[in-house]
Amino acid sequence: MTNIRIGRRAALAAGVAALASPAVVRAQADPIKLATLTPLTGAGGPYGPVMAKAAASVVEEVNKAGGVLGRRIVLVSEDDQTNPEAAVRAARKLIDVDKVAAIMGTWASSVTTAVAPLCWESKTFLCTVSGADSITLLPHQGFLIRTQPNSKLQVTRVGEFILSLGAKKAFTMIPQTPFTQSTFDILNQVLPKGGCAHQSLIYDDKKTTYRTEVDQALRTSPDVILANGYTPDTVVLLKDLYRAGFKGKILGFAYSINQKLVDQVGQPEVVEGVYNFAPASAEGSSAFEKAKAASGSANPDPYTCQVYDHINLVLMAIASAKAATGEAIKENIRKATMSGGKVVDNAVDGLKEIAAGGKVDYAGASGPCDFDEKGDILDCKFRYEQIKAGKFTLVKIA
Amino acid sequence: MLSYILFIATIGGIYGLLALSLNLIWGGVGMVNLGLAGFFAVGAYASALLTTVGHGPIAAGWLIALVAGGVAGLVVTLSTTRLREDYLAIVTLGFAETVRLVASNEIWLTRGTDGISGIPGPWKRALGPDFNAVYFLIVVLALLVVFFVMRRIDRSPYGRALRAIREDAQVAQVAGKPVLRFKTEAFVLSAAIAGLAGALYGHFTSYIAPDMFLPLITVYIFLAVASGGTGRPAGALVGAYLVMTLLESSRFFVEWIPGVTAVQRAALKELLIAVALIVVLRLKPSGVLPERVPPAPRPS
Incomplete structure (x- = not known):
């Protein structure tokens, strides 16, 4: 009854063996x-x-200048x-x-x-642009840094901005994300201190209408609404807020309230006066200009600037360590940016300085790139914009 | 390189379990279960929670995953007894999405979109770099056990009854087969296997999050079963490894293509996988190892 035929076995073996086929041995x-x-x-x-492109151009430049450690x-x-x-x-x-x-x-927090864990177990260094607080709390043994400010820093600044708008009653509308709870907790701390009441709700980001959610929010008659979703759901939310006749101020993160959102809404009066904010890249700095050139974009987004910084930092860490391992990068990455040495804005200059026996202090395109022991950046500027006649106009960088 | 191959072979084995699970229910009884990712998630979460929050042993986690998957399967079949074909597909797809939404929102239980990290692996610390090899053997063992059970079912009178229900449930009913019981049993067993696959996945990668259980994984498994051969356990298994081989080897092929940017390479990779699957199904419409229906034993 259960006689095994060789044909099946062979087929199974072939399936497994096929896995080995991409084992192209390359010169290591x-x-x-x-x-x-x-x-x-x-x-x-x-x-x-764009992120991948920026990193690739930095590598090309460094290779042209002779590589790192002669490699x-x-x-x-x-x-x-x-x-x-x-x-x-x-x-x-x-x-x-x-x-x-x-x-x-790596971009998404879940990614x-x-x-x-794969990285720290294999002693590979990981640089990320993800924002969730939980990431730097992982037991990463120092094998991880991130250039994106964590949500605590971001939300605190948002709270301060809401207060600066003179808000007395703020309302937050947010889908379920890794930073939803921490956003509530931080705003509930920051806003009441400045004399502003705060209420909030969580919505499902796949819905096609938010009328009930908007009604629920407007019942508290807020003067500021924080629309803290992603682009597709925020488009719907802003339209419903407009239809409901909301006259207060609206603000949200720049990753959702961007040109794409303005285009998708299609009605300038809906988005008129909406604020957005984002961790600011070090615009105007020489590193930012270099990141522009590297990414081939006139206005590189913060993530591109951050990856530009990652590759520069890693290359300089390898040079100071005189070894190209994850362990060496981990031990030396802070030497490339917090040493108090010569200020540089790209790896080519930094590598020369290190080769000459000097110290470097990297000032990056996304900011100063100084890290605490958990791998979080210490400081970051934020950029606030407002939509006027369908165009984003700068309010302030602070 | 070896540890990479072991890793991929292990993930391939987990896909293989999912393919066997789908083959039983789709190939065997003809019920379209688009909720495979949901049962996969239920198992993964059950085991992860028991071993991290509950500090239970890993083996107990796997057992709980089997049970949890089975119970979820029971609930889904009993609530969909009147549904067939497309309607069943819609409801099961809805089930998988519901599981994902619950996992994202019931933060007190599942830690929400942060996911559960630090899921223990068996003897992970003691084994060090050999962990991948040992885990591969564990998965192969589970796969073999499930495979032989599936083949036994496939060739038994029980399997014939399932096939009869697939071809025409009414005729099977008339012939005196308890259709609902057969369907429920097959669905529960299938869901339990998917749950076990989820648990094996979680303890291997040490991290699970709602985003891992998107419908994409169900699509991969449908591709695996369709290209391997619907209705034959060996076909499902070959299909799973075929899909995994395509997913991974395409990485290396596109690296050889000169003069394309990273984005084009990523797009080419997807294109290559699609073309390869179309070619397989064009040349072998009923899969690499098509179903064989052994003749029923003649009454002597």
Whole structure:
């Protein structure tokens, strides 16, 4: 009854053996291998490609100038598909096959949290742009830094901005995300101190109308509404707020309230006067100009600036360590940016200085890039804008 | 390289379990279960919670995952007894999305979109770098056990009854087969296997989050079963490894193509996978290993 036929066995074996087929043995000898793991497809698709490009141009420049420690840099680019399951497979390939010393540019918080354990277990360095507070609290043993301010810093600044608008009653509308609860907690602390009452609700970001949610919010007659979602749901939310005749102020993060949102809403009167804010890149700094050139974009987004900083920092850390391992990068990354040495804005200059025996203090395109022991950045400026006649106009950078 | 291959072979094995689970229910009874990712998630969360919050042993986690998957399967079948084909597909898809939404929003239980990290792996600390190899063996063992059970069912009178229900439930009913009981049993068993696959996944990667259980994984498994051969356990298994091989080997192929940007490479990778699957299904419309229906034993 249960006689096994060789044909099946062979087919099964062939399936397993086929897995080994991509085992192309490549020369592992000389070049230093680094990787970007950015979202080239999926929800992060608008950001990842430019991020990968910026890192690639920095590597090209450094290679032209003779590489690091006399070795060429090879940058491998993988797609995390904005999906933790796919990202884990991609990261495993980068770590085990390419044997990269560092992975840079993971974007979504869930992707970073999924990839981080693989990195610290294999002693691979990880640089991320994800914002969730929980990430730097992972037991990463120092193998992780992030250039994105954590949500505590971001939300505190948002609260202060709401107070500066003279709000007496604020209302937050937010979908369920890793920072939803911390957003409530922080605003409930910051706002009452400035004499502003705060209430909030969580909505489902896949709904096609938010009338009931808007009614619920307007019942508290707020003068400021924080629309803290992503672009697709915020489009619907803003329209419903307009229809309901809300006359107060609206603000939200720049990753959702952006030009795409203005285009999708299609009615200038709906978005008129809406504020947005974002961690500001160090606009006007020389590193920012270099990031512009590297990304080939006139106005590189904060994530691109951050990846530009990642690759520069990693290269200089390798140079100061005189070794291209994750461990070496971990030990030396802070030396490249917090040493009080010569201020540099790119790796080519920094590498020269290090080769000459000097110290460097990197000032990046996203900010000063100084990290605490958990891997969080210490300080960051924020940029506030307001939509006037369909155009974003700068309110302040602070 | 070896640890990468082991890693991919392990994930392939977990896909294989999911494919066997889907093959039982879709290939066997003809019920379209688009909620596979939901049962996968239920198992993953059950085991992760028991071993992290409850500090239970990992083996107990796997057991709980089997039970939790089965119970979820029971609830879904009993609430959909009147639904067939497209309608069943819609409800099961809805079930998977509901599981994901509950996992995102019931923060007190599931830690929401942060996900559960630090899920223990068996003897992980003691094994160090050998962990991948040992875990691979565990998954292969689970896969083999499930595979032989599935094949036994496939060739037994029980399997024939399931197939009869797939072809025409009414005729099976007339022939005296308790259709509802057969359907429920098959669905519960299938969901339990998906739950076990979820638990094996969680303890391997040490982290799970609602975003991992998107419908995409169900699509992969449908592709695996369709290309491997619907209605034959060996086909499902070959299909799962075929899909995994395509997903992973396409990374290496696109690296050889000169003069394309990273984005184009990512797009090419997806294109390559799609083309390969179309070619497989064009050449072998009923899958690499098509279903074989053994003749019923003649009465002697």
